[in-house]
Amino acid sequence: MSFVRTSHHLLHPDSGCTLPEHEVTPQAVYLRRRQLLQGLAGAGALAGAGGLIGAPAWAQGQAAVVKGPGKLPALAAQRTAVAGGVVMDKLTPYDDVTTYNNFYEFGTDKSDPARNAHTLKTRPWMVRIEGEVLKPLTLDIDQLLKLAPMEERIYRLRCVEGWSMVIPWVGYSLASLLKQVQPTSKAKYVEFYTLADAKQMPGLRSSVLDWPYVEGLRMDEAMHPLTLMAFGLYGEVMPKQNGAPMRLVVPWKYGFKSAKSIVRIRLVEREPVSSWTAAIPREYGFYSNVNPKVDHPRWSQATERRIGEGGLFTPRRPTLMFNGYEAQVGQLYAGMDLRKYY
Numbered sequence: 102m103s104f105v106r107t108s109h110h111l112l113h114p115d116s117g118c119t120l121p122e123h124e125v126t127p128q129a130v131y132l133r134r135r136q137l138l139q140g141l142a143g144a145g146a147l148a149g150a151g152g153l154i155g156a157p158a159w160a161q162g163q164a165a166v167v168k169g170p171g172k173l174p175a176l177a178a179q180r181t182a183v184a185g186g187v188v189m190d191k192l193t194p195y196d197d198v199t200t201y202n203n204f205y206e207f208g209t210d211k212s213d214p215a216r217n218a219h220t221l222k223t224r225p226w227m228v229r230i231e232g233e234v235l236k237p238l239t240l241d242i243d244q245l246l247k248l249a250p251m252e253e254r255i256y257r258l259r260c261v262e263g264w265s266m267v268i269p270w271v272g273y274s275l276a277s278l279l280k281q282v283q284p285t286s287k288a289k290y291v292e293f294y295t296l297a298d299a300k301q302m303p304g305l306r307s308s309v310l311d312w313p314y315v316e317g318l319r320m321d322e323a324m325h326p327l328t329l330m331a332f333g334l335y336g337e338v339m340p341k342q343n344g345a346p347m348r349l350v351v352p353w354k355y356g357f358k359s360a361k362s363i364v365r366i367r368l369v370e371r372e373p374v375s376s377w378t379a380a381i382p383r384e385y386g387f388y389s390n391v392n393p394k395v396d397h398p399r400w401s402q403a404t405e406r407r408i409g410e411g412g413l414f415t416p417r418r419p420t421l422m423f424n425g426y427e428a429q430v431g432q433l434y435a436g437m438d439l440r441k442y443y
């Protein structure tokens with residue numbers, strides 16, 4: 102194991118005190134927000150503005166910054182709140198979401214992806230879906246954008262390093278995509294492969310990980326409605342540093358499970374070996390569910406620092422079981438020893 106490898110996930114929780122912060126949203130606020138969401142869902146007419154959804158939730162009372170790669174063309178006039186898919190936490194500012202990134206293909210510092218990812222060529226972009234399926238498919242990005250209605254999903258993202266964000270993603274359930282290829286009964290897991298092109302990705306010169314970046318999910322995790330194939334954030338086309346043109350978002354797992362810039366999806370019979378597990382198996386397991394009670398070998402996972410909420414001295418928040426999505430996904434792991442299957 103090289104030293105560079107351990108440079109990932111170096112942000113140890115500082116030992117500052119932890120206040121029991123309540124994430125409970127007052128009922129009145131919650132109801133108002135719900136009405137807003139429902140109102141927008143019905144307001145199809147708002148789509149007139151260049152296919153943009155009408156005044157989105159994140160534009161209400163929060164700075165709606167539009168300076169990224171442009172509006173997501175296929176974003177429908179629809180916002181769907183899957184049970185648990187909407188969080189009431191304050192959104193992480195756009196600037197933080199797009200300048201504080203992990204995308205090692207573009208460098209290992211948090212600011213590297215925003216600086217370097219402009220060389221990523223996101224068109225044309227083909228995605229191959231194959232393996233234990235009846236109908237293997239190669240789809241280009243325009244077909245993928247049109248494959249299912251786009252939804253906005255506000256999810257918490259919890260990095261294994263001990264920081265978190267709240268991001269309004271745009272995309273659709275991965276299940277919509279996987280159904281197209283008709284998985285066989287042998288399809289027990291799904292593997293995701295990121296693009297690995299040294300000409301576009303300067304980080305590939307480093308051997309910090311074995312490229313391409315590979316991640317995996319169990320089939321039931323992949324088919325779970327919360328598992329999102331995301332094409333944008335904050336109503337915009339996905340910024341390159343966030344994994345354009347298409348990245349996975351699995352909100353109840355540590356961030357590294359959410360592979361970026363996906364070019365290949367394979368349905369397989371055996372449990373995949375993901376890049377981080379291959380690099381440091383003792384520290385990064387296949388499941389990597391967010392769990393405040395199972396510590397990383399080098400730091401506690403009990404609390405987290407919410408990016409954009411002030412500096413290092415802002416009290417850390419308690420980390421929630423399954424990142425707060427226990428009601429939705431807990432039963433997937435019924436009877437499993439979560440220490441063993443970390």
Ligand SMILES: Nc1nc2c(c(=O)[nH]1)N[C@H]1C(S)=C(S)[C@@H](COP(=O)(O)O)O[C@H]1N2
Pocket residue numbers: 198201202203204205206258259260261295314342343344355356357358359360361362
């Ligand atoms: N291909 C690829 N995907 C990746 C990573 C990476 O280095 N390469 N980093 C992961 C990690 S550790 C995290 S926390 C999230 C960060 O996503 P964000 O930069 O959009 O917040 O992306 C994940 N997906």
Ligand SMILES: [Mo]
Pocket residue numbers: 203259260261262355356357
């Ligand atoms: Mo991460």
